[in-house]
Amino acid sequence: MHIYGFARGATLAAAVLVAAPALAYDISGAGATFPLPVYARWAQSYSKETGDRVNYQSIGSGGGIRQVKARTVTFGASDQPLTAAELEAAGLIQWPQVAGGVVAIVNLDGLKAGDLVLDGPTLARIYLGEIARWDDAAIAALNPKSKLPAQPIVVVHRSDGSGTTFCFTDYLSHASAKWKETVGENVAVDWPLGMGAKGNEGVANNVATAKGAIGYVEFAYAKQSGSTVVHMVNHDGRVVAPSKESFRAAADNADWAHAPGFFRLLTDQPGAQSWPIAAATFILLPKTPKDAEAARVALKFFDWAFVKGGAAAEELDYEPMPSSVIALIRKSWSENLKDAEGKPLVR
Template structure:
């Protein structure tokens, strides 16, 4: 059962930290909960193959950005890419690892995964607090055959700084002028309504426990907790279910080769099969790291993950990066992340 597997990986990550510190290593990362399932899985696989231990703290993208800026971790992780000017000002490099999807999830009697369909404007109005009942005409119009209760909608959102929130609110900003003007897109926003919960884990738990609720989580968490995910009407007007093929369709439009420092946002992409709330997740590291040896070990881990972790990523419904993008990232490592001698800290 997936829940048991995730729990075992989480326990591994904690033990790995203790073991690393015991031997004097200082390899650590912190940030996004969106990619935590695959980072933890990769860490488990890497440990089995190499004996190396890696500690990753799933604290949210906002925390990951802050910790790397504070130089308390070897790498930070964020689902919100930093703008090139922000990276330059902080002396950071960013690179993507995998692509995944945010999915709205609901807890309604008689409604399973894929039984409910929403579009962007309706989803925005729910999170704006304008639509407050499940049998609202806007929801009924999209779901004429669904048995929708007249009960109140319980909105659940993230309370911490979150890249998952950035992806979700970026999408809502593209779909709703009112959302864009009143709330906007960021890792943390002033929510018009709802209950806050920490991490994808917290939102999953709250929606699972509260009847009549709706929230948003990374897809692996929806699968993990057997949650009722919602179909979305995409930019081409098609109702699509969240899955790796739909995330891949969104990723197909990513122009990494011409992006400035990998600043790519994948929400609301065209294509009949495209999931509209997709996004990449990113690693943040210093161009001139405080501990070059630790940075080299971190890059060695990600190099291994790119080469050996694709099947594990796919098993959790993440989309691995194309070989051409990985080659581009490896060039970035060689030209951007250097030790005090001016040489790359890692040469693969």
């Protein structure tokens, strides 16, 4: 099911809106930095097509959750999904809007992207401080054909709370029982060692300037900054590169149909092609919004993104959600969203 005329064709819906600019609407959203490039691109294209404006502030997942709970924005965005119980307590629904990946990046002389392979347990041991040099036997065993430098490893991590950190630490918790027990997963953790940097830009800059450094960033930013990306051994024991295909494999292999409130993480998914540090980013919306019309416009925007935003997402190295998941999301909208009079918000 599509909303606001999409069932009859997106072009017709757009034509109606453009023909009546007086009905143009402004909506506000806030939250995760991970999807900012694609949300900004979508908002720009959508505004040109419809006249409606989507004002999105990338203040971090925690800030987005707080603002939508306080009903100070039309929608929130978070890379860390809320549990079904948390959603119920806050009167919210959530859904995955787009997927992407987090990658490890390094600064090692003579090695280019893909020349270095790591697996989850080894990456966790590096961030725990148990592996301190690049010529360690555990790294050498994964890279028999690469010449590894005999130099210390400089660990770089985020200093600010972020969904990128949540995804990365959740993966390390899957890979290492010790990591899960001593550090765990969250948007901010007590790092055992290393230097902190703010944002993806800060991590990438610190890695670029420190010989022997390793850090983690969103894949889209790694490509834009020209960072040396590490390939990973995935859940099925296969060496994979980060790409829209490996992100798609992770999203396709996730069991969204049996995920209450769409609470599903994409880290360490099975599948020969699955990228192991994949992530979905989520939208949060009140079940009974204060401004029903603003909520309808938000849904119209996100449905437009499902229908027309796939190419832009892939161009920016994100992966659109599978069609089967989009069908589940639209069903959730129709079943859970009501206006103040109890009438379905989607019509």
